[in-house]
Amino acid sequence: xxxxxxxxxxxxxxxxxxxxxxxxxxxxxxxxxxxxxxxxxxxxxxxxxxxxxxxxxxxxxxxxxxxxxxxxxxxxxxxxxxxxxxxxxxxxxxxxxxxxxxxxxxxxxxxxxxxxxxxxxxxxxxxxxxxxxxxxxxxxxxxxxxxxxxxxxxxxxxxxxxxxxxxxxxxxxxxxxxxxxxxxxxxxxxxxxxxxxxxxxxxxxxxxxxxxxxxxxxxxxxxxxxxxxxxxxxxxxxxxxxxxxxxxxxxxxxxxxxxxxxxxxxxxxxxxxxxxxxxxxxxxxxxxxxxxxxxxxxxxxxxxxxxxxxxxxxxxxxxxxxxxxxxxxxxxxxxxxxxxxxxxxxxxxxxxxxxxxxxxxxxxxxxxxxxxxxxxxxxxx
Amino acid sequence: xxxxxxxxxxxxxxxxxxxxxxxxxxxxxxxxxxxxxxxxxxxxxxxxxxxxxxxxxxxxxxxxxxxxxxxxxxxxxxxxxxxxxxxxxxxxxxxxxxxxxxxxxxxxxxxxxxxxxxxxxxxxxxxxxxxxxxxxxxxxxxxxxxxxxxxxxxxxxxxxxxxxxxxxxxxxxxxxxxxxxxxxxxxxxxxxxxxxxxxxxxxxxxxxxxxxxxxxxxxxxxxxxxxxxxxxxxxxxxxxxxxxxxxxxxxxxxxxxxxxxxxxxxxxxxxxxxxxxxxxxxxxxxxxxxxxxxxxxxxxxxxxxxxxxx
Numbered sequence: 102x103x104x105x106x107x108x109x110x111x112x113x114x115x116x117x118x119x120x121x122x123x124x125x126x127x128x129x130x131x132x133x134x135x136x137x138x139x140x141x142x143x144x145x146x147x148x149x150x151x152x153x154x155x156x157x158x159x160x161x162x163x164x165x166x167x168x169x170x171x172x173x174x175x176x177x178x179x180x181x182x183x184x185x186x187x188x189x190x191x192x193x194x195x196x197x198x199x200x201x202x203x204x205x206x207x208x209x210x211x212x213x214x215x216x217x218x219x220x221x222x223x224x225x226x227x228x229x230x231x232x233x234x235x236x237x238x239x240x241x242x243x244x245x246x247x248x249x250x251x252x253x254x255x256x257x258x259x260x261x262x263x264x265x266x267x268x269x270x271x272x273x274x275x276x277x278x279x280x281x282x283x284x285x286x287x288x289x290x291x292x293x294x295x296x297x298x299x300x301x302x303x304x305x306x307x308x309x310x311x312x313x314x315x316x317x318x319x320x321x322x323x324x325x326x327x328x329x330x331x332x333x334x335x336x337x338x339x340x341x342x343x344x345x346x347x348x349x350x351x352x353x354x355x356x357x358x359x360x361x362x363x364x365x366x367x368x369x370x371x372x373x374x375x376x377x378x379x380x381x382x383x384x385x386x387x388x389x390x391x392x393x394x395x396x397x398x399x400x401x402x403x404x405x406x407x408x409x410x411x412x413x414x415x416x417x418x419x420x421x422x423x424x425x426x427x428x429x430x431x432x433x434x435x436x437x438x439x440x441x442x443x444x445x446x447x448x449x450x451x452x453x454x455x456x457x458x459x460x461x462x463x464x465x466x467x468x469x470x471x472x473x474x475x476x477x478x479x480x481x482x
Numbered sequence: 483x484x485x486x487x488x489x490x491x492x493x494x495x496x497x498x499x500x501x502x503x504x505x506x507x508x509x510x511x512x513x514x515x516x517x518x519x520x521x522x523x524x525x526x527x528x529x530x531x532x533x534x535x536x537x538x539x540x541x542x543x544x545x546x547x548x549x550x551x552x553x554x555x556x557x558x559x560x561x562x563x564x565x566x567x568x569x570x571x572x573x574x575x576x577x578x579x580x581x582x583x584x585x586x587x588x589x590x591x592x593x594x595x596x597x598x599x600x601x602x603x604x605x606x607x608x609x610x611x612x613x614x615x616x617x618x619x620x621x622x623x624x625x626x627x628x629x630x631x632x633x634x635x636x637x638x639x640x641x642x643x644x645x646x647x648x649x650x651x652x653x654x655x656x657x658x659x660x661x662x663x664x665x666x667x668x669x670x671x672x673x674x675x676x677x678x679x680x681x682x683x684x685x686x687x688x689x690x691x692x693x694x695x696x697x698x699x700x701x702x703x704x705x706x707x708x709x710x711x712x713x714x715x716x717x718x719x720x721x722x723x724x725x726x727x728x729x730x731x732x733x734x735x736x737x738x739x740x741x742x743x744x745x746x747x748x749x750x751x752x753x754x755x756x757x758x759x760x761x762x763x764x765x766x767x768x769x770x771x772x773x774x775x776x777x778x779x780x781x782x783x784x785x786x787x788x789x790x791x792x
Contacts, residue, residue: 175483370789382781385727385780390708393709397711400485400711402483406483417707420700421707466697469701470693473696479690
């Protein structure tokens with residue numbers, strides 16, 4: 102066991118921080134107050150990601166054959182920590198890099214790779230994720246959006262919901278049912294669906310989390326070329342399972358939470374609150390939860406860097422991240438007191454971001470099911 | 483970064499594992515418990531095999547010591563593993579005659595191994611002291627909390643001073659030892675509970691197949707795993723005040739949850755002296771009462787991170 106960063110890794114973090122110090126404008130807190138899905142942050146990401154790409158950092162974890170640098174999983178984790186800590190200036194593009202690109206590399210045709218990977222690695226394209234449906238949330242395999250083959254196109258009808266980033270995206274990583282008679286895991290396919298096709302309608306779902314956070318996407322007789330299908334027809338579930346394992350620890354939530362906690366402690370100290378053992382207790386509790394979450398995410402990265410197939414350690418880490426983020430965000434409100442009530446203030450911004458942690462990318466209960474069955478070996482019904 | 487055991491660490495764990503399999507275990511702990519004694523045979527065997535000095539080895543250190551302490555706790559060894567194998571070598575720079583008690587000067591209180599300890603490491607103001615204890619100094623105290631307990635009066639100024647600032651070092655290694663012992667103990671308590679809920683059937687199915695049970699045990703596992711990796715990382719970094727207190731804070735939060743849930747899911751059976759759960763579970767509360775418990779560790783972690791003069 103070895104828990105130190107290598108000199109290369111440390112140097113990379115230093116370089117990255119120096120870059121961020123110049124690349125983020127003074128009004129970055131204002132730009133980032135509504136999270137990665139906001140108009141302001143989406144627009145910023147299209148300026149910012151090409152700069153990361155120029156330095157070879159945007160898709161550094163990809164193989165060189167696809168425009169990456171074969172960087173270690175650890176260097177990619179450092180990138181994720183630094184980006185998420187400062188409010189994710191990559192906007193939605195972190196998804197492209199973390200799991201959409203790698204999934205296309207693994208399951209895509211040569212044409213699909215040539216079409217999609219270069220724009221992703223240049224930081225020019227925005228993707229969204231079309232998984233959840235009104236009747237298929239945690240029970241994702243209940244999805245009903247239908248894609249019926251008609252010659253060399255699929256005719257897609259149905260709807261997706263809670264779709265983040267779709268308002269700015271050019272593509273959707275879309276799960277559909279290509280075999281109408283199929284049930285559950287069988288008969289599902291993945292379409293790399295362009296969002297400018299006729300018959301696609303996007304509506305925002307207003308939420309307390311932030312503006313432009315959630316959307317509903319309606320598909321009415323949308324004709325998607327068969328060449329957009331990723332992986333074999335009707336056997337897309339394997340593709341999805343692969344993508345989900347990468348997605349679930351995609352965002353370095355613990356890093357953001359830990360940084361928020363440091364900032365809160367600074368403010369609490371200024372107000373003399375850290376002389377109060379009760380507050381110290383709360384800070385120590387939240388700090389320990391952040392640190393535990395960090396180590397559990399590192400465990401997943403460690404397994405990945407050794408080429409191990411995905412394990413339920415991913416779900417363990419995800420649950421720990423949610424616990425940590427919740428403790429910090431609640432403390433943020435309480436430390437700020439009534440000042441926390443102003444929309445867009447530091448405490449409010451963190452609280453809104455943290456609210457989604459237990460629901461986004463798989464509810465905590467789904468993660469706990471997987472921990473119980475796969476990590477602890479408890480029997481299913 | 484590398485989270486895998488290296489070959490040497492694996493060999494150490496194999497060696498201590500086979501020793502513990504022969505000489506420790508819940509049954510042995512439960513047999514010794516009514517007598518309120520330490521397991522001198524196990525202590526001797528561990529020393530004879532060199533485990534008491536593993537923290538000071540040429541190629542081994544605190545991390546290997548933490549792994550061994552965790553393994554001994556998991557095997558319910560009735561020895562002062564944390565104090566002997568981790569704390570004494572790291573604070574005094576040598577192994578001390580065992581059992582070793584840990585305490586605070588000026589207090590007259592119940593401590594683990596207090597009636598049997600031959601040495602004590604004592605936080606005395608700014609310094610840590612090594613105190614040689616006379617036989618019969620401590621008074622045995624009947625206790626339900628899993629370790630042989632004794633009341634021990636530790637006066638200030640007694641024993642060999644380990645120098646200015648050594649008390650803080652003692653507290654940090656002590657916290658880390660608590661985390662390591664709690665992790666081993668929690669893993670065993672969870673193991674016997676998992677085995678129980680997989681076997682115990684009610685309403686025509688294993689109770690471990692109910693989601694209400696599964697989720698709570700899964701949450702325990704999340705807390706224990708986090709504590710485990712934090713304890714290894716803290717050992718690797720030499721038990722800095724922040725890392726040690728953070729590991730202990732997380733481990734004691736986990737211990738609280740694991741105690742409640744393992745007893746909940748083993749039902750009345752878990753309260754009996756026949757079932758092994760109590761051999762581990764009751765120890766968790768004993769560990770939780772040292773150095774201010776979860777609150778003490780949390781405050782220490784917060785002070786170390788945000789209030790240390792830098």
